[in-house]
Amino acid sequence: MAFENNSGLNVSNHYGPRTSGGGQGVHKTEGFENEYVVDGASQGLPYLLPRGGGVFVYKVDDTYALGTVTDVTVGGLSVIGATEAAPIHIPHTNTGEVVVTGLTGGRYVIYFKKSAGYEPDIIPAFPGDPVAVVSVVATPATISVAVSGTSQITSAVNPDDAEQSVAYESSDPSVATVSSSGVVTGVSAGSATITVTSTADGTKTDTVSVTVTP
Numbered sequence: 001m002a003f004e005n006n007s008g009l010n011v012s013n014h015y016g017p018r019t020s021g022g023g024q025g026v027h028k029t030e031g032f033e034n035e036y037v038v039d040g041a042s043q044g045l046p047y048l049l050p051r052g053g054g055v056f057v058y059k060v061d062d063t064y065a066l067g068t069v070t071d072v073t074v075g076g077l078s079v080i081g082a083t084e085a086a087p088i089h090i091p092h093t094n095t096g097e098v099v100v101t102g103l104t105g106g107r108y109v110i111y112f113k114k115s116a117g118y119e120p121d122i123i124p125a126f127p128g129d130p131v132a133v134v135s136v137v138a139t140p141a142t143i144s145v146a147v148s149g150t151s152q153i154t155s156a157v158n159p160d161d162a163e164q165s166v167a168y169e170s171s172d173p174s175v176a177t178v179s180s181s182g183v184v185t186g187v188s189a190g191s192a193t194i195t196v197t198s199t200a201d202g203t204k205t206d207t208v209s210v211t212v213t214p
Contacts, residue, residue: 036110038100054094056087059111067104074098079110087113131162133201138182138194142209145176145186153182153208155196163200170194176210186212 057079062069072080075096082088090112100108135158143151157164168178175190184194191211198204 036098036112038098038103038108038110039106054090054092055112056089057082057110057112058084058087061109061111064107064109065100065103066106067102069100069102069108071101072099072108072110073101074110130200131159133162133198133204134158136166136196136198136204136206138196138206138208140208142211143184143194144211144213145184146213147186147188149186151184151210153178153184153194153196155182155206157198157200157204163198165199167197167199168194169197170210175212184208184210186210188212189214 057074060072060080060082069080071078073096074090075094077088077090077094077096079088079090098110136155137158138153138155140153143153145151153168155166157166166182168180168182170176170178170184170192171194172190172192173187175186175188176192176194177185177187178194179185182196189212191209194208194210196206196208
């Protein structure tokens with residue numbers, strides 16, 4: 001079965017050699033190649049190679065296999081073409097079955113290396129620090145709008161890769177209101193100031209002067 005050293009094959013997996021007449025040997029991390037030994041009884045078993053960052057399959061061996069093996073898949077991922085120069089990565093998310101197509105008897109050996117530090121499988125413990133907001137720029141700087149008329153404020157946060165969301169606030173909603181998307185509406189004749197504030201850094205603001213005409 002998979003994960004066992006089989007007598008006469010001269011192979012050992014990462015659990016170490018099987019004891020005579022007993023179960024699988026103790027876990028080994030040094031001195032043994034990491035091998036997944038598959039026989040007929042192992043066909044269709046769930047993939048049980050080490051998780052962590054997944055593993056790299058770097059060699060397959062059909063020396064002890066009977067039949068004509070045409071493909072070897074782990075959760076649908078073919079590894080039959082794996083070589084030292086071009087290993088095939090099996091992600092830790094792969095929990096599918098191991099299938100050796102064409103195996104009619106004997107044993108098939110899959111050689112793999114652990115890849116716990118393989119970056120594409122590692123979810124960062126902490127997200128990267130957010131980019132600091134340098135400034136907020138609102139345009140146009142001045143707006144003239146009639147009562148019941150509208151005008152759009154466009155805002156930008158610098159630098160471009162900083163959080164771009166902003167909040168709008170009118171100094172006098174009885175004169176002019178402003179929506180969450182920056183649309184100014186004239187309410188009554190007079191003047192007001194619209195303040196645009198970065199939601200990521202409340203100290204970064206810009207203002208727009210609004211004049212509402214009758």
